[in-house]
Amino acid sequence: MPGVENCLQEAMAIPGAIGASIVDYTTGFPVAATGAAPNSDHDAAAAGTADVVQAAQSRSLFVSAIPHDLLEDLIITTAGGYHLLRLVQTDFDSRLVLYVWLDRVRGNLAVARRRMQALAEDLVAT
């Protein structure tokens, strides 16, 4: 049964991972963080993460009208890296997102995405 620390350690084991965190996107607060963050600031990275998730969830362009067709993940690509945001679905009330920063050269987007899906599911699996 993995805890939060364990989950972040495994996220850092994803090839090319530079930093990882779990962010509360209502407040833009890093509940837990490890490794590096853009501009070496986990707090600022969390606030930015929250803005991106909220934008994707509130702009009707990205919001599906089909019931239960919820936002799963977001990928932001820069010349140097990938920023992967995966929503953690808990049964109880929370608004959490797993964030992994990946090196563009060493990282593999498909592998990272699948690993993050497994991590987010295992974190709350029964």
Add this chain to the structure above:
Amino acid sequence: MKASKTAAPGRLLTQAAGERQTGALVVGGQPGGTVYLTEGQVTYAESPAAPGVGELLTASGRLAARTWQAALDAGTSHARVGPILLEQGHLTQGELELCVLGATYDAAYFALGPASAPVEFLAGAAHWLGRIVQVDPAAVVREARRRGRLLDEIYPHPQLDTAPVIPVPRPPVERITLTAAQWELLVHADGQRTPADLAQLLGRAGYATIQELRRLAALGLIEPPRVRERAGDGPDLVRPPRVRGTAVDVPRPARLPGDGPTVPIIVGQRPAPASGDPPGAATETGPGYRPPRLARRKPGAKLPKEIAADTTQMHPGTDEVLLKRIRTALKALR
């Protein structure tokens, strides 16, 4: 144990944490709260305005109320409720940690938010949940302040956070878009529930609730705070209970046309009551008026014996049972 004094809760927490203390920082006032320290690290916090771990887990249906109660019964005395839930496999470590972290930061916002409040540090006190997470107190204090600022950026009216939530009867715009959380709040806001009531009812974080309510107020969908201030000055208004049951027609004797006038016509001169007489005396013989069975008594005076005996016969069974139940209930309140 220090005596209760008025201070900045955040500063006192940092101070207690610096001394690596174990105990509970109890913050009074509205809504107040308690922050638990274990060897200088924050391990839990609770507040009436923020649903606790139990409410979050049971309101969402993640745990059956029975399961939660069983863990409480087994673990409260040893402060091991959290570990018991994990050992019995009801929750994963990750879930419980995330839930406790969320509840802790949520309650800490309410406990540490006020700049000054009556505070008391109970050394040695531990929470029954047990040690599931530990958080740097400085981070908790910083986050509580930051959350306060975030709310003011949305809509700077803190009065909204504690007053009953009153949706506007008519939206001020032609078309409105709501998030799922906002819809839930508006559906359950009945004009009486406060944000804390709504958070407990829905099993949603107290801060997230307030945040959505401030957004709704900014959109003009819930009554602005100044309207409520005016309402608060007047007498307390109580909503009368809704009328139950259905209306029934009163049976009246059918009248035939030509039966005579429907309104009785007074023919003779009405005798005017003499000025000294009591108002009832002149009409005492009239058919419409029945004199009272009892003379006016002083408050608390006993009934005459024959009538007092009469009343016990008049109300057999049910009323006596009801009175006994009321008496037992009143005794239980003492």
